[in-house]
Amino acid sequence: MGTTKVEGEGQSVGIEKLIEAVRGGRADDVPALLEGLGAAERSTAVAKLKSLRTEVRGWETKRPREAADAQRALYVAGAGCHAGASAAATWLGGRDLVPWRSEGCGPALRAVSDRSPEWLADVAGRLAARPAVAEHSYELIRGMVERSGCAVPATDGYVLGWAWQFRAGSRWRLSFEGPELLERLREDPQTPVLVLHALSMAESPDQLTWTVTEAPHAHWPTAVATLVGEGLLDRAEVLGAAVSRLLRGGRPRDLRFPMEVLRLVEPTAEEFRERIPDLVGMTADTPSPIAGYAQEVLAGLAADGALPTAMLSEMTSAVLFRTEKKLVRAQLTLVGKALARDPGAAAELLPAVAEVFGNEDTELQGRALKLVGRHLAAVDASVRRELAGQAGLLSPQHHQAAAELFGDALETGPGAPYEEILPPVPEPQRVEPPAATVEELVEDMLTKGVSDDPVRFERALDGLVRHAHRDRAEVTRAVREAFTTKSWQEPYHFTYDFRGLHAVLAGLLGLLEPSWIEDRRAREPESTACFHEVLTGIVHARLWEAAALIGTDALPFLLASPTVSTGGIDPQVLVGRLRAYRDAGVEPAPADLAQALLRVLRTGPDVERAEEEASALGTVAGRRLAAWLRTDEPPAATVRFLAREEDRTLERWYVHQRVVVELADRAVVREEFPPAFRWLGGTLETAPRRCYHWISAEGHWTSILPSDREVLAALIVPSLARAGGSQDTTGPLTGLAEAEGRVGRAIALALALGMGYGDADDRLRAVDALLVLASRGDLDARQVGEELGWLVTEGVVKPNRLADAVRTAAATGAYATVWAVLGAALPGLLSAAPPVRGLGEVLAVAADCVERCGARGELPGLAGVASAKGSSQLVVQAKRLLAALG
Numbered sequence: 001m002g003t004t005k006v007e008g009e010g011q012s013v014g015i016e017k018l019i020e021a022v023r024g025g026r027a028d029d030v031p032a033l034l035e036g037l038g039a040a041e042r043s044t045a046v047a048k049l050k051s052l053r054t055e056v057r058g059w060e061t062k063r064p065r066e067a068a069d070a071q072r073a074l075y076v077a078g079a080g081c082h083a084g085a086s087a088a089a090t091w092l093g094g095r096d097l098v099p100w101r102s103e104g105c106g107p108a109l110r111a112v113s114d115r116s117p118e119w120l121a122d123v124a125g126r127l128a129a130r131p132a133v134a135e136h137s138y139e140l141i142r143g144m145v146e147r148s149g150c151a152v153p154a155t156d157g158y159v160l161g162w163a164w165q166f167r168a169g170s171r172w173r174l175s176f177e178g179p180e181l182l183e184r185l186r187e188d189p190q191t192p193v194l195v196l197h198a199l200s201m202a203e204s205p206d207q208l209t210w211t212v213t214e215a216p217h218a219h220w221p222t223a224v225a226t227l228v229g230e231g232l233l234d235r236a237e238v239l240g241a242a243v244s245r246l247l248r249g250g251r252p253r254d255l256r257f258p259m260e261v262l263r264l265v266e267p268t269a270e271e272f273r274e275r276i277p278d279l280v281g282m283t284a285d286t287p288s289p290i291a292g293y294a295q296e297v298l299a300g301l302a303a304d305g306a307l308p309t310a311m312l313s314e315m316t317s318a319v320l321f322r323t324e325k326k327l328v329r330a331q332l333t334l335v336g337k338a339l340a341r342d343p344g345a346a347a348e349l350l351p352a353v354a355e356v357f358g359n360e361d362t363e364l365q366g367r368a369l370k371l372v373g374r375h376l377a378a379v380d381a382s383v384r385r386e387l388a389g390q391a392g393l394l395s396p397q398h399h400q401a402a403a404e405l406f407g408d409a410l411e412t413g414p415g416a417p418y419e420e421i422l423p424p425v426p427e428p429q430r431v432e433p434p435a436a437t438v439e440e441l442v443e444d445m446l447t448k449g450v451s452d453d454p455v456r457f458e459r460a461l462d463g464l465v466r467h468a469h470r471d472r473a474e475v476t477r478a479v480r481e482a483f484t485t486k487s488w489q490e491p492y493h494f495t496y497d498f499r500g501l502h503a504v505l506a507g508l509l510g511l512l513e514p515s516w517i518e519d520r521r522a523r524e525p526e527s528t529a530c531f532h533e534v535l536t537g538i539v540h541a542r543l544w545e546a547a548a549l550i551g552t553d554a555l556p557f558l559l560a561s562p563t564v565s566t567g568g569i570d571p572q573v574l575v576g577r578l579r580a581y582r583d584a585g586v587e588p589a590p591a592d593l594a595q596a597l598l599r600v601l602r603t604g605p606d607v608e609r610a611e612e613e614a615s616a617l618g619t620v621a622g623r624r625l626a627a628w629l630r631t632d633e634p635p636a637a638t639v640r641f642l643a644r645e646e647d648r649t650l651e652r653w654y655v656h657q658r659v660v661v662e663l664a665d666r667a668v669v670r671e672e673f674p675p676a677f678r679w680l681g682g683t684l685e686t687a688p689r690r691c692y693h694w695i696s697a698e699g700h701w702t703s704i705l706p707s708d709r710e711v712l713a714a715l716i717v718p719s720l721a722r723a724g725g726s727q728d729t730t731g732p733l734t735g736l737a738e739a740e741g742r743v744g745r746a747i748a749l750a751l752a753l754g755m756g757y758g759d760a761d762d763r764l765r766a767v768d769a770l771l772v773l774a775s776r777g778d779l780d781a782r783q784v785g786e787e788l789g790w791l792v793t794e795g796v797v798k799p800n801r802l803a804d805a806v807r808t809a810a811a812t813g814a815y816a817t818v819w820a821v822l823g824a825a826l827p828g829l830l831s832a833a834p835p836v837r838g839l840g841e842v843l844a845v846a847a848d849c850v851e852r853c854g855a856r857g858e859l860p861g862l863a864g865v866a867s868a869k870g871s872s873q874l875v876v877q878a879k880r881l882l883a884a885l886g
Contacts (some may be wrong), residue, residue, distance in 0.1 A: 003460075006749050008728040010266065012811075014033065014036045014037050014041060015037065015041055015044060015045050015048065017033055017781075018030065018034065018037070018045055018077060019045070019048050019052065020051070020635070021033055021073065022049065022052060022070060022074055022077050022564065023052060023070060023073075024069075024070075024073075025066060025068075025069025025070045025072065025073050026069075026073060026077045026491055027069070027072045027073040027107045027661040027864075028107055028291070028368060030073055030076040030077050030111060031076065031080065031081070031107055031110035031111045031113075032109060033078040034077070034081070034111055039083060041664075042080065042081040042082075042083070043055050043081070043083065045077070045081045046078070046082060046152075049074060049077055049078055049081060049314070051810070052070075052074065053071075053074050053078075053094075053096075053097075056070045056071060056074065057096060060127055071096060071097050072097075072139060074097055075091075075092065075094075075097040075108060076107045076108045076111050077109045077111070078091035078092070078097070079091065079092055079112050080109045080111030080112060085119050085122035085123045085126065086126065087507050088112075089122075089123045089126035089127055091647065092108075092123070092127060092128075092133075092137065092140065093127060093130055093133040093137070095132070095133075095413065097303070101503060105137075105139045105140040105143060108140055109140065109143040109144070109147070112144070113147075117147070117148040117149060117150070118148070118588065120144040120145075120147055120148035120150075121145070121148040121149075121150035121855070123144060124141045124144035124145050124148065124150065124153060125150070125153055127140070127141050128141050128153035128155045128157065128158045129153075129155060130157065131155070131156050131157035131160075132157060133157065134153075134155055134156075134157025134158045134160070134161060135157045135158075135160040135161045135164070136161070137161070138158060138161025138162060138164070138165065139161075139165075140191075141153065141158060141161075142162075152190045152193040152194065154193050154196070154197040155197075155284075156197075156201055156202075156203075159193075159194050159197050159198050159201065160192050160309075161555050162190070163205040163207055163208060164205070164207075166181060166184060166185075166207070166218075168240050174751070180217075180218075181217070181218050181219075181220070182223045182226060182227075185223055185224075185227060185311070186227065186232060186437065190884075191227070191232070192232065192234070192645070195224055195233060195238070196233075196237055196238065196241050196461075197229075198257070199238065199241040199242050199257065199258050199261065200241050200243055200244065200245050201245075201254075202248075202250060202254065203251075203254050204253070204254045204256065204257045207220065208220045208257040209253055209254070209256045209257055209311075211256070216556045219260045219418070220257060221257060221260035221263075221264050222264060224238065224264075224265075225261060225264035225265050228265050235248065235265070238261065238265060238785055239262070239265060239267055239271060239275075241258070242258040242261050242262040242265075243258075243275055243278050243279075243282075244278070245263065246258050246259060246260040246282055246286060247278050247281050247282055247286070248292050248453075248572065249285050249286045249287070249290075250287075252287045252288075252289065252290075255286070255287065255290055257288060259289070259293070260748065261283065262293075263293075269300075269301070269304065269306065269668060270321060272297055272300075272301060273301065273306055275308065276298070276301065276308075276311055279294045279297055279600045280294075280298065280311055280314055280318065280854060281318075281863050282294035282516070283295050283298070283315050283318050283327075284318035284319075284321075284322075285498035288324050288326075288327065291319070291322070291324075292326070292327060292330075295315075295319060295327060295330060295331065295334075295377065297331075298311075298312075298315055298334075299334050302334060302338055303337070305341075309338075309345045309348050309349070310341070311555075312334075312335070312338055312345075312349065313348045313349055313352050314677045315331075316331055316349060316352040316355075316799045317352045317355060319331040320332075320352065320353070320355045320356050320359075321355060323360075325361060325364060327368070328359070328361075328364055329364070330365075332356070332367050332368060332371055335349050335352075335353055335371065336358055336371055336374075339371075339374075339375050339378075342479065343375065343378045344378065346375040346376075346378040346379050346383075347378070347379045347380065347383050348770035349707070350371075350372055350375060350376070350379060350383065350387060351383065351386055351390075352385065353371055354368065354372060354386075354387050354390035354391075355373055355390075356368035357369070357391055357392075357393040357394050358390075358852075360807050360810075360811050361404045361844075362395045362397050362398070362842070362844060362847075363873075365394055365395055365397075365398055366397075366398055366401075368840070369391075369394065369398055369401060369402060369405070370732055370755075372387055372399075372405070373405050377759050383408055384406070384409055387406070388402075388406040388409035388410045391405075391406060391410055395848055395851060395852075396851035396852060396884075397847070397848070397851060397880060412749055418457045418815075418852065418853050418854050419818070420813065420814060420815070420816045420817065420853070421812060421813025421814060422774050422775040422812075422813075422814055422817070423427075423768075423771050423772060423775050423812070424775065425772075425775050425776050426738050427515055428564035428566050428568065428738070428773060429564065429565040429567050430564060430565075431455055431458075431459060431561075431562050431563055431564060431565065432459065432565065434460070434462045434463030434466055434561075435457075435458050435459075435460075435463040435467075437473055438467055438471075438475055438478050440463075440479050441460070441463045441467055441475075441478075442482045443478070444456070444459065444460045444463060445460050445464065445501055445505075449851075450501070451500060451501065453702040454562075454567060454700045455562060455565055455567075455701070455703075456674055457500065457501070457563070458558075458560075458561050458562055458567075459701070460501065461500070461543075461546065461558065461561075462557060462558045462561040464501070464505075464508075464550070464797055465505060465546060465550055465555055465556075465557055465558055466556070467511075467557065468508055468550050468551040469550075469551065469552075469553070469556045469557070472551035475508065475551075476508060476509060476551075479505050479509065480509070480730055481510065483505065485505075485506070485509060485511065485529075488502060488505070488506035488509070488511045488512075500539070500540075500543045503543050503544065503547050504543055504546045504547045504550055506547065506551055507544075507546070507547025507548060508547075508550045508551055512547070514548065517547050517548045518548065518794045519538065519542045520541075520674055521541060521545050521548060521591070521674075523537070523541070523675060523676065524678060524679075525537050525676070525684075526685060527684055527685045528687075528689070529536060529679070529684065529687055529822075530689045530690065530691035530718075531689065531691065531715040531716070531718065532680045532691050532719065533718070534676075534684070535701050535704060535715060536593075537676045537679060538595065538676050538704055539700050539704070540594060540676070541591045541674065541675075541676035541677075542595055542675040544561065545589050545590070545591040545592060545670065545779070546558075546589075547591075549589055552819055553584075553586065554585060554586065554587075554589065554886065555568075555583075555589055555592075556580075556584060557577070558592055558836075559574065559577050559578070559581070559589075559592045559596040560592050560593075560595035560599060561594040561665050562599060562703060562706075564601075565707045565738075566580070566702075566703070566735065566738050566739050566740070567599055567702060567703025567704070567706035567739075568599055568600070568601045568706040568707060568739075568740065569596060569599045569600045569601065570601065570606070570612035571601060571602075571604075571606055571607055571611075571614075571625075571629060572606050572610050572613075573607070574596055574600050574610070574625060575610050575613045575614050575617070575625065577596075578614065578617055578621050578622055578625060579617060581621070582617055582618075582619050582621075582622070587621075588621045590673075591674050591677070593621055593624070593677065594673045594674055594677045595677075595704070597624065597625065597628045598635075598677075598680075598704060598705055598706065598707070598708070599690050599703070599704075599707065600625070600628065600629065600705055601706075601740060601881060602629055602634070602707055602740075603707075603740055604809045607629055610625075610629060611625075611626045611629040611630055612626075614626040614629065624672065627668075631668070633664075633666060633668075634708055634741075635663070635664070635666060635667075635669060635680045635681075635705070635708050635711045635883070636663070636664040636666070636708075636710070636711060636742075637661055637662065637663045637664065637710065637711045637714035637715065637746065638661070638662050638664075638714065638744075638745070638746075639659065639660070639661055639662075639714045639717055639746045639749060640660050640662075641658045641659060641660065642658040642660060642688065642719075655721050655791075655794055655796045656718055656719075656721035656722035657688050657690075658688060659688055659689075659717055659718040659721055660686060660687065660688055661686075661714045661715065661717065661718065663679070663680065663681075663682045663684060663686075663711075664682055664684045664839075665682040666674075666680065666682060667681065668681070669681030669682075670682065671682060680711075688718075689718060691719060691722070701715075701716065701732055701735075702732050702734075702735025702736065702739065703735070705741075706735075706738075706739045706740060707739070707740045707741050708739075708740075708741045709735075709736045709739035709740065709741045709742075709743070709747065710742045710743060710744045710746050710747055711741075711746075712732070712735075712736060713746035713747040713749070713750045714741070714746035716732050716750060717746055717749050717750055717753070720749075720750055720754065721752040721753055721796065729757070729762060730754040730757060730762040730763075730765040730766050730769075731765065733750060733751065733754050733765050733766055733767060733768075733769040734768065734769055734772075736750060736769060737768070737769035737772035737773050737776075738772060743773070743778045743779075744780075744783075745783060745787070746787075747773075747780075748780055748783040748784045748787050749787050751769060751770050751784050751787075752784055752787040752788045752791055752797065753766075753768055753791065753796070753797070754766025754769070755767065755770070755788065755797070755801070755802060755805035755806070756788075756791060756792075756796060756797025756798060756801050756802055756805070757801065758801065760804070760824070763801060763804060763805045763808070764808065766805065767805050767808050767809045770784065770809060770817075770821075771809060771812060771814055771817070774817045779817070781817060781820035781821045781824065782820065782822075782824040784821050784824070785821040785822060785824025785825035785826075786824050786825065786828075787822070788802060788821065788824075788825040789825040789826070789827070789828035790831055792829055792830060792833050792836060793828060793829065793836070798836050798838070799836055799838035799839050799841060799842050800841055802825075802842055803838070803841040803842045803844070803845055806818050806821065806845050806846075807840070807845045810845060810848065810849050815848070815849040815852040815853040816849070816853040816855065818845070818849050819846065819849040819850055819853055819855050822842065822845065822846040822849065823846075823857075825842075826842070826846065826861070826862070827858055827859065827860040827861055828841070828842075828858070830860070830861030830862055830864070830865055830878075831860070831861040835874070839874055840873030840874035840875075840876070840878075841873065841874065841877075841881075843873075843874065843875070843877035843878055843881055844875075844877045844880075846881055847877055847880040847881040847884050850881060850884040850885055851884045854886065855884075856885055856886070858885065859881070859882075859885060862878055862881060862882050862885075863882060865878040866878035866879045866881075866882045
């Protein structure tokens with residue numbers, strides 16, 4: 001018994017020494033201490049390590065250096081103490097234990113040196129299968145792989161970590177000498193497996209996408225091509241992986257590595273012939289540079305007679321469906337050459353060419369029609385009828401030529417009267433009630449993207465307030481279980497990384513000083529603040545108010561929760577909410593009531609009755625609502641631009657610095673609304689504003705003023721003018737189109753600026769907004785056109801982007817609407833000196849619209865341009881438009 005006691009004491013001492021070393025952050029000492037512990041002692045140590053791990057998490061804010069050292073020691077000790085591979089992998093994959101990368105993983109590998117090869121392979125495989133963990137734990141995984149002799153784990157995360165080692169190695173040596181990357185790849189036995197996987201990855205590692213000009217001596221494609229030439233990498237496998245990845249498509253950045261490898265390996269004609277179906281597929285769905293490369297290769301095969309007609313037909317259908325004019329022109333040329341060599345292929349190729357008859361570009365339509373005309377005699381009557389049927393898609397400009405070509409086969413009956421096609425008027429969707437249970441509420445709050453969607457966010461916020469009022473303890477318990485609340489204890493978390501729901505939850509849990517919250521509730525923006533700050537300030541004020549009052553009788557539910565998807569509130573519903581407050585003896589929270597007033601819909605059949613019922617409530621809030629519903633002076637704003645004489649230092653491309661927004665003087669807003677809202681009453685200085693914020697993430701803005709869209713449009717015009725070349729900044733335009741209220745110059749400017757954006761998706765959102773306004777009868781097409789005219793002249797909107805936007809709008813069937821816009825924009829552009837470069841493309845769209853909708857009349861300046869000599873697109877399209885209008 002005495003011996004047993006001594007052994008037990010020794011074992012206990014061994015465990016305590018291990019825990020002491022871990023607590024002290026002595027990771028290098030841990031492997032030796034583990035050697036003296038058996039399986040049972042290590043199992044006992046696991047529980048102590050888990051407890052210490054929880055304790056160390058609390059050190060991170062006040063003792064970050066000690067916490068980092070202890071976490072590294074925990075990492076090593078846990079690796080050696082967990083007996084099961086699954087448990088060990090879970091421990092080693094903990095992000096709190098590996099805050100960065102696991103370089104210098106020697107202690108952890110020594111800690112598991114006594115494990116079987118099967119155990120090491122199992123843990124390595126589990127870690128490699130988790131992308132983020134594999135990237136950060138590459139050295140550890142590699143060590144286990146080498147010790148176990150298992151297969152190389154070809155996963156995205158492992159390849160990212162592997163590629164990083166090459167980058168880091170070059171960096172630490174302060175050199176990018178050419179031989180280094182190549183030599184290290186030659187020496188690494190894992191290179192053949194991992195290069196193939198790297199070629200197949202959906203997102204390529206950063207350093208693999210460097211171009212020759214960025215890092216000529218660390219250019220991965222060059223190194224890979226060299227290794228293929230040396231036979232270290234299998235040529236067929238590399239080609240297959242590169243082609244397969246390109247065929248899947250994706251972002252140009254992620255296709256750069258396989259594309260460059262394919263170019264540098266220089267496949268032979270025979271290797272290309274083996275991959276013809278893949279090359280044809282690449283012409284259909286990949287980015288333009290990839291499709292162009294495949295088109296060139298296939299054109300070469302066609303010239304050698306190695307491209308079957310069936311594959312050329314399939315390729316033609318794919319390419320001619322694309323929007324890139326360069327690719328379409330090249331394909332028409334390719335088909336023309338193929339038909340010159342083999343006229344018998346016309347029956348198979350011409351129906352594919354006829355796909356261009358419906359192209360939005362009338363010049364391409366004409367090319368296709370001429371190509372069909374040259375080879376029409378080589379097809380039988382059935383193909384001729386098929387082509388004639390497709391000819392109905394041609395622009396009216398080509399109807400005469402088509403009639404001469406197809407004769408009786410062309411259906412030329414009396415045309416139906418023109419009918420404008422506009423999208424259906426969007427009906428606001430009713431907002432679903434908040435979650436019925438705490439479990440559903442937590443699920444709503446944890447849903448990805450909830451903070452970006454105003455409707456989902458407001459629904460979750462209202463549900464949180466309601467449930468916290470009913471049972472604060474239950475909601476508090478659920479929140480602590482579902483959220484990591486550590487960072488919520490620090491005010492700077494919400495100062496620099498404001499997250500609405502987190503702020504309210506922190507208030508619920510009592511993690512923030514009440515005085516700190518009150519300070520933010522009471523803030524009023526400076527008179528020189530930018531519109532980004534003041535709009536976001538309203539959102540923040542409401543949330544800080546909720547953070548202060550949540551879980552108390554002062555906030556049973558939110559008055560400002562929207563009832564429809566635009567952010568608006570049904571006036572009858574708001575009256576009912578105020579009645580419930582009155583019956584409960586609760587005074588509305590100031591910011592909540594102010595936002596509710598801004599959101600209440602002031603048009604519709606129920607407004608007058610709601611006004612009467614609000615007055616009858618007999619409360620201050622009821623009287624305020626009644627007065628707000630009948631007011632003729634809601635918030636208002638106007639937009640103007642500084643003339644050059646007012647500030648000669650401004651360059652024309654800095655138009656955003658010339659935007660002046662003036663908010664009307666509204667005493668009721670200044671006197672009755674809380675501080676964060678008073679600027680809407682006219683307290684801001686009327687002057688151009690410097691703003692360096694982005695607006696893409698501010699989806700909540702449109703729901704702040706759903707009944708006063710012209711005001712909101714005026715507030716976002718400066719940001720839209722500044723960010724014309726960036727992406728994802730026209731999101732608010734959708735909300736503007738679907739909102740209520742007056743439509744004036746601000747909305748016209750917002751649409752015009754959006755239609756000139758560099759990103760196609762941004763332009764598409766502007767086009768959608770324009771068409772929605774037209775379908776609602778709210779579009780001032782002349783105003784939009786006039787704004788576009790001077791914006792193009794100023795160089796803010798480029799003609800090619802405008803042409804793309806209006807062409808997209810017209811293609812929906814809204815030819816008359818688009819002509820109404822262009823008819824107002826063109827007079828100023830036609831008379832501009834010097835002539836607007838690229839205007840011919842805009843005129844082509846205008847001519848197509850006039851031909852289709854049958855508009856007639858005169859356009860100032862058009863005759864002068866049309867009478868000019870030459871065959872430029874500007875002159876050709878001016879003549880076409882002039883003829884169509886006559």
